Amino acid sequence: MPATPRPLTLPAPAKLNRMLHIVGRRQDGYHELQTLFQIIDLCDYLSFNLRQDGVIELTTSMDGVAHDDNLIVRAAKRLQQASGTHLGASISIEKHLPMGGGLGGGSSNAATVLKGLNQLWQLGLSDATLAELGLALGADVPVFVLGKSAWAEGVGEKLTPATLDTPWFVVIHPGISVSTPAIFQDPELTRDSLPITMARALQGGVAEWRNDCEATVKKRYPRIAEALDWLAQHAPSRLTGTGACLFAAFESQEAAQTVAELANQRWQAWVARGLNTSPLQDALGC
Numbered sequence: 298m299p300a301t302p303r304p305l306t307l308p309a310p311a312k313l314n315r316m317l318h319i320v321g322r323r324q325d326g327y328h329e330l331q332t333l334f335q336i337i338d339l340c341d342y343l344s345f346n347l348r349q350d351g352v353i354e355l356t357t358s359m360d361g362v363a364h365d366d367n368l369i370v371r372a373a374k375r376l377q378q379a380s381g382t383h384l385g386a387s388i389s390i391e392k393h394l395p396m397g398g399g400l401g402g403g404s405s406n407a408a409t410v411l412k413g414l415n416q417l418w419q420l421g422l423s424d425a426t427l428a429e430l431g432l433a434l435g436a437d438v439p440v441f442v443l444g445k446s447a448w449a450e451g452v453g454e455k456l457t458p459a460t461l462d463t464p465w466f467v468v469i470h471p472g473i474s475v476s477t478p479a480i481f482q483d484p485e486l487t488r489d490s491l492p493i494t495m496a497r498a499l500q501g502g503v504a505e506w507r508n509d510c511e512a513t514v515k516k517r518y519p520r521i522a523e524a525l526d527w528l529a530q531h532a533p534s535r536l537t538g539t540g541a542c543l544f545a546a547f548e549s550q551e552a553a554q555t556v557a558e559l560a561n562q563r564w565q566a567w568v569a570r571g572l573n574t575s576p577l578q579d580a581l582g583c
């Protein structure tokens with residue numbers, strides 16, 4: 298009997314928004330952002346098995362997300378359609394990243410599918426093409442396709458790789474979910490931050506970095522305000538994206554571990570390392 302081929306297993310890392318400014322609103326209601334995305338080493342892991350019958354199947358169920366709505370399945374079908382391939386794939390996931398927490402897990406899953414199947418199906422598509430296909434699935438997909446920490450503008454698709462410091466982060470999930478549309482619809486949201494250059498943003502550093510969604514999220518979700526205030530006792534704390542996760546940077550793994558253990562008494566907390574290159578790039582040998 299022929300040996301069953303080993304699946305291709307690839308990471309899908311999380312991101313943090315080290316700072317996030319809202320600099321305007323487009324005609325279609327979407328907001329123009331300026332943000333520093335940093336990839337971190339907290340990951341989901343996806344495994345791919347090639348299928349000759351063209352079927353796309355996600356073999357792991359995910360609470361609250363129907364099979365065909367899953368960004369993993371949608372990304373695979375989108376790539377299949379765009380490339381015209383007759384190949385398919387069975388995909389499974391080891392899920393570690395909380396859903397809808399501002400860590401970009403869904404977008405990262407989609408990016409890993411696009412890059413993984415591009416290799417498995419031997420399509421030879423460029424990152425630019427994959428990012429374009431991914432943008433329709435989520436604003437954060439392109440940065441995960443690029444696979445580098447980056448300065449982002451537009452809705453997150455205009456990317457310039459950026460070299461950030463690589464501290465140890467404590468990331469806290471306060472156990473509630475935030476409605477991204479509700480935050481962006483809030484009349485009190487700051488939408489008129491003055492655009493700055495990437496150089497200016499990098500120069501500012503932790504002392505100046507802020508997230509324009511934070512005031513609105515704190516007002517609507519007192520439990521997030523509580524966690525942000527708690528973490529701020531240890532180091533400057535920030536929201537990532539529209540939350541619900543929040544984070545602070547530490548110089549050593551030990552310092553981060555100590556604070557994470559305290560945080561774990563009340564919330565789910567992780568220690569994660571800031572990166573400038575995605576572990577997906579390393580795994581694919583890019």
Ligand SMILES: C[C@@](CO)(OP(=O)(O)O)[C@H](O)COP(=O)(O)OP(=O)(O)OC[C@H]1O[C@@H](n2ccc(N)nc2=O)[C@H](O)[C@@H]1O
Pocket residue numbers: 314326327328329330398399400401404434435436437451452453477478481537538539540
């Ligand atoms: C703002 C960020 C920063 O990373 O937040 P997080 O999702 O990571 O928390 C993301 O770009 C979010 O991207 P994503 O989560 O894909 O947003 P979507 O599902 O496309 O948008 C949900 C809704 O939020 C609003 N929205 C989203 C992004 C944006 N730049 N302007 C908006 O106004 C729109 O009303 C949209 O219908």
Ligand SMILES: Nc1ncnc2c1ncn2[C@@H]1O[C@H](COP(=O)(O)OP(=O)(O)O)[C@@H](O)[C@H]1O
Pocket residue numbers: 361362366367368369395396397398399400401402403404405406538540
């Ligand atoms: N594979 C997936 N992983 C996570 N979320 C998914 C996935 N597929 C679809 N979703 C949907 O996308 C939403 C946003 O997910 P996620 O990217 O994890 O959060 P965020 O955009 O806040 O960082 C989830 O609430 C979920 O309904």
